[in-house]
Amino acid sequence: MVKYSELTGGSLGLEILSDHLVEGSVDVGDFSIFSPDLIMGHDVTSPPAIGLINEHGLPYLRASDKTRLYLDHFTPPKDRESAEACRNIKEFSNRYGVGELINWGEGICHVHLFENGRVGPGQLVIGADSHTTTGGALGALCIGIGSTDLAAAMVSGEFWLEVPKPLGIEFKGIPDVWCEGKDVALRLVSWLGCGGGRNRVLEMDGQILKWLSVDGRLTVSNMAAETSAVGAIQTMDMNEFGPLSPDWEWEVEEVDIDEMSPQIAVPGSPNNVDNVENIEGRIVDQVFVGSCTNGRLDDLRTVSKVLEGKKVHPDVRLLVIPGSRNVYSAAEKAGYLKTIIDAGGVVMMPTCGPCAGGFLGILPDGEVALSTSNRNF
Secondary structure (H helix, E strand, O other), rough: OOOOHHHOOOOHHHHHHHOOOOEEOOOOOOOOEEEOEEEEEEOOOOHHHHHHHHOOOEEEEOOOHHHEEEEOOOOOOOOOHHHHHHHHHHHHHHOOOOOOOEEEEEEEEEHOOOOOOOOOOOOEEEOOOOHHHHHHHOOEEEEOOOOHHHHHHHHHEEEEEOOOOEEEEEEOOOOOOOOOOHHHHHHHHHHHHHOOEEEEEEEEEEEOOOOOOOHHHHHHHHHHHHEEEEEEEEEEOOOOOOOOOOOOOOOEEEEOOOOOOEEEEOOOOOOOOEEHHHHHOOOOOEEEEOOHHOOOHHHHHHHHHHHHHOOOOOOOOOOOOOOHHHHHHHHHOOOOHHHHHHHOOEEEOOOOOOOOOOOOOEEEEEEEEEEEEOOOO
């Protein structure tokens, strides 16, 4: 179990970095070298990293056992290029003995990765995707990196980082009963702005985090990436030292969510947030439920509850994509998928799909979508 020390001013993020330090210091602003517990890439960010490794003809990877590669973004392959990328990743994984290759259909990386105990409190995780911050809900420091750093980490087992400055986030109050993790996340993004977390590790506390389910808390840490935060840790379950250490010496931002109504981000930025009642009556052509932000079981339960005994409007397309095979199976057993299908929705296999405008449900010019994904630009 990670414990706070006076040297890190009560910051769990700095404490985790200290435990994984290879070279340098954990003084804020220093460029230091760290050894992660787990390294992740996917079918969009892995190919450039694989290309670099192949270009240099490297015989082995020091961190092959720590590496997890996902085929989740453009899968099933949407075209020849994405099919070639999947094949190249499989060949690379076999050649270098990558610890785990997660084939398409198993799940979105930020859903599947945090199932089944792969990540836990006190761990340091790096992933070649900005929403790697998701795992902070489990008490880990999870950091997004680029493809070049992914290549270097797989080869060396280490990565460099400018040590981030901790920022305490204190959620104040309890919101409306219809609010969930996504509403808390949107309030956080609108409060800090899309650059308010830059070079910061957010360490979050508040009664709402005890009230939310694990699925809801994962959503909050996931969307913290939209503030440009390096990491977004929630520590309220780690009773040995509490949510924020008594020795906390860093800035604290109080985020008011008391009696907050459901939130919505309107075009074209995640921090362009409003109360949902203020846009009542807006006509939409498509509704998408899924993505690494809201493709979990709680999300499908909510959709099923709303649709029970109802029909999707004939002028609206409803597309639902469970975030992993486990979520799909559980939702099927619970009857959620049948309710969605009976209402006129379309359920697809786990994939990122339309989230980043990739494929499956792309809009023509002039149409409007309501989406549970994390970005609207």
